[in-house]
Amino acid sequence: MTLPHCDTPPTPQEAADLRERYRVERERRIRPEGPGQYRSTTAEFGYFAADPYVPDTAEREPVHDVVDVAIVGGGFGGILAGARLRTQGVASVRVIDQGGDFGGTWYWNRYPGIHCDIESHVYLPLLDETGYVPEWKYAPGEEIRRHAVRIAEQFDLYESALFSTTVTGLTWDEPARQWRVTTDRGDVFRATYVITATGTLTEPKLPGIPGIEDYKGHTFHTSRWDYGYTGGHSGGGMTGLADKRVGVVGTGATGVQVIPKLAEDAGHLYVFQRTPSAVDVRGQRRMSPQEVGADRPGWAAERRENFLRIVSGESAGRDLVADRWTESAALLEKLLPSFRRDGEPDFESAYEAADHATMNQIRERVAKEVADATTADALQPWYRYACKRPTFSDTYLPTFNRDDVTLVDTADSHGIERMTERGVVVGGVEYEVDCLIFATGFSVGVSGITSGKLPVTGRDGVELLHTWADRGPRTLHGFTSIGFPNLIRMGSLQNASSVNFTNILDEQALHAAALVAAAQQKDALVEPTPEAEDAWMETCAQGAPDHEWFHAECTPGYYNREGRGRPNGPTAYPHGAVAFHDLLRRWREENIDEALRPKSGTPA
Numbered sequence: 380m381t382l383p384h385c386d387t388p389p390t391p392q393e394a395a396d397l398r399e400r401y402r403v404e405r406e407r408r409i410r411p412e413g414p415g416q417y418r419s420t421t422a423e424f425g426y427f428a429a430d431p432y433v434p435d436t437a438e439r440e441p442v443h444d445v446v447d448v449a450i451v452g453g454g455f456g457g458i459l460a461g462a463r464l465r466t467q468g469v470a471s472v473r474v475i476d477q478g479g480d481f482g483g484t485w486y487w488n489r490y491p492g493i494h495c496d497i498e499s500h501v502y503l504p505l506l507d508e509t510g511y512v513p514e515w516k517y518a519p520g521e522e523i524r525r526h527a528v529r530i531a532e533q534f535d536l537y538e539s540a541l542f543s544t545t546v547t548g549l550t551w552d553e554p555a556r557q558w559r560v561t562t563d564r565g566d567v568f569r570a571t572y573v574i575t576a577t578g579t580l581t582e583p584k585l586p587g588i589p590g591i592e593d594y595k596g597h598t599f600h601t602s603r604w605d606y607g608y609t610g611g612h613s614g615g616g617m618t619g620l621a622d623k624r625v626g627v628v629g630t631g632a633t634g635v636q637v638i639p640k641l642a643e644d645a646g647h648l649y650v651f652q653r654t655p656s657a658v659d660v661r662g663q664r665r666m667s668p669q670e671v672g673a674d675r676p677g678w679a680a681e682r683r684e685n686f687l688r689i690v691s692g693e694s695a696g697r698d699l700v701a702d703r704w705t706e707s708a709a710l711l712e713k714l715l716p717s718f719r720r721d722g723e724p725d726f727e728s729a730y731e732a733a734d735h736a737t738m739n740q741i742r743e744r745v746a747k748e749v750a751d752a753t754t755a756d757a758l759q760p761w762y763r764y765a766c767k768r769p770t771f772s773d774t775y776l777p778t779f780n781r782d783d784v785t786l787v788d789t790a791d792s793h794g795i796e797r798m799t800e801r802g803v804v805v806g807g808v809e810y811e812v813d814c815l816i817f818a819t820g821f822s823v824g825v826s827g828i829t830s831g832k833l834p835v836t837g838r839d840g841v842e843l844l845h846t847w848a849d850r851g852p853r854t855l856h857g858f859t860s861i862g863f864p865n866l867i868r869m870g871s872l873q874n875a876s877s878v879n880f881t882n883i884l885d886e887q888a889l890h891a892a893a894l895v896a897a898a899q900q901k902d903a904l905v906e907p908t909p910e911a912e913d914a915w916m917e918t919c920a921q922g923a924p925d926h927e928w929f930h931a932e933c934t935p936g937y938y939n940r941e942g943r944g945r946p947n948g949p950t951a952y953p954h955g956a957v958a959f960h961d962l963l964r965r966w967r968e969e970n971i972d973e974a975l976r977p978k979s980g981t982p983a
């Protein structure tokens with residue numbers, strides 16, 4: 380791994396001063412409740428309960444049939460699993476989603492300004508297979524949603540899909556060797572295999588502000604945008620806000636995208652900020668098919684792999700994407716356990732110098748682009764690069780030069796003090812707003828499976844969450860577990876991740892489809908041997924890099940559980956996504972029997 384070059388590394392005194400500044404800024408924002416400062420959205424809260432895109436769910440007869448594979452979740456994870464199963468020749472596949480169509484994240488999140496943060500040509504999956512070439516370097520959300528639909532159409536996933544349907548239970552029937560799938564629409568059907576692709580950013584969260592229920596104005600969460608109220612569409616044009624005082628809470632990745640659009644259309648915009656994002660250069664522009672080499676077969680796979688290697692700290696040759704992710708890739712070392720540091724003496728001091736150089740550049744950009752000195756000061760991010768999700772925008776900072784935009788910094792009061800019927804109180808001042816929009820993100824990693832809303836009951840009536848509570852999760856490669864035959868989980872657990880998540884999901888989908896195909900071919904159950912599961916747990920436990928100290932010093936956020944820390948542990952494969960994908964490919968060729976159990980075999 381090469382760290383970004385630093386022309387003028389900080390002197391020891393400068394480095395010490397900066398560390399002290401970071402500590403002070405962290406203290407201004409830390410709250411004793413930790414992650415408990417948030418609450419989940421509820422049906423009673425504002426506009427939340429509705430699916431804004433399918434307001435009237437059509438009646439339908441409950442389904443009582445049998446399919447080969449049920450896929451829970453119709454985001455890119457579920458879609459890719461479906462596509463890869465179809466390619467393996469599996470005919471009977473049913474996707475079920477709470478939403479009214481495919482798309483997952485991109486179905487639910489349609490706020491103005493929504494864009495991909497990863498280059499479109501590597502984020503949008505199956506470009507080689509569909510022949511689609513994105514127009515912009517960073518695709519708007521609607522283009523991404525349409526691409527999800529395109530894949531689902533091409534791979535015949537609509538045929539038996541169930542939308543506006545929540546899976547409420549998965550129960551293994553040992554004599555039938557099938558899963559019994561129940562839903563909130565009265566369906567009770569059976570599936571030989573179940574793949575769960577329920578996402579990691581699906582449970583919107585709200586700050587637990589005292590008085591939040593008292594507010595009488597209009598309110599909603601960005602993941603359920605109310606265009607009926609604002610007018611317009613994800614490109615803007617929100618005429619309904621022209622005479623409104625609008626407040627937005629949250630300046631993270633969503634806030635950075637939505638705030639410039641709100642500023643264009645609102646009568647007046649109040650931005651309530653706890654911690655400023657580090658806003659790096661976006662560099663949005665049109666890209667021609669020739670520029671990305673889209674006339675060559677396999678161009679997209681090559682570009683995706685090139686990006687993955689660079690952001691994983693592996694050698695890759697030429698940087699094809701060449702954006703701020705790849706240029707700052709070495710600073711992701713504290714987030715992803717993949718970077719090789721062998722033979723790099725004084726790594727931490729070189730890392731800190733590179734970190735300071737990047738963050739100084741980001742802070743200088745604020746000072747250059749924001750005219751008012753007090754506002755510019757409040758927008759300066761005082762923490763290390765990997766403490767918070769990096770963001771990218773060419774329009775966010777200049778937004779604060781508008782007369783109709785007010786930044787309300789809440790750091791001194793550790794967040795918003797309270798809400799009233801009319802608005803928001805910060806530092807004893809009440810800001811009256813007609814509409815308050817929560818850009819406050821999600822309970823990261825929480826899904827129905829982890830929260831218990833979707834109970835999964837395996838062999839002998841054993842519940843998945845009970846086994847996890849007793850011993851912690853135990854898996855082979857993150858996909859399969861003893862006692863839960865023919866259940867394959869996708870997502871982030873005991874596997875490897877990357878900043879381009881669809882790349883990760885596609886490799887998982889290939890693996891899931893290969894497991895199903897192998898089990899069908901060998902007339903076996905998908906279930907790991909005890910030896911294989913034990914060995915994988917050992918692999919995950921060993922070699923996890925120690926980043927605990929780093930995150931303990933970070934400003935509070937979801938990366939460090941709001942300042943509580945980010946414990947090391949056997950939660951991930953310690954050598955990163957490139958090595959993990961190689962390992963999976965080899966394992967499928969040589970050792971796939973470790974995940975197969977004869978149907979007549981007695982479980983251990």
Ligand SMILES: Cc1cc2nc3c(=O)[nH]c(=O)nc-3n(C[C@H](O)[C@H](O)[C@H](O)COP(=O)(O)OP(=O)(O)OC[C@H]3O[C@@H](n4cnc5c(N)ncnc54)[C@H](O)[C@@H]3O)c2cc1C
Binds near residue numbers: 451502545833
């Ligand atoms: C605003 C936003 C921007 C993002 N930008 C990027 C980016 O630039 N780059 C990147 O790599 N990642 C980005 N992400 C992360 C993004 O979530 C992933 O890239 C990817 O789309 C996740 O796909 P998924 O299938 O795992 O989950 P999701 O897309 O979340 O899909 C899961 C689906 O499961 C459904 N579901 C859950 N439980 C049930 C149930 N019990 N019954 C029925 N259905 C259920 C949900 O309704 C949902 O549709 C972004 C996320 C958000 C929220």
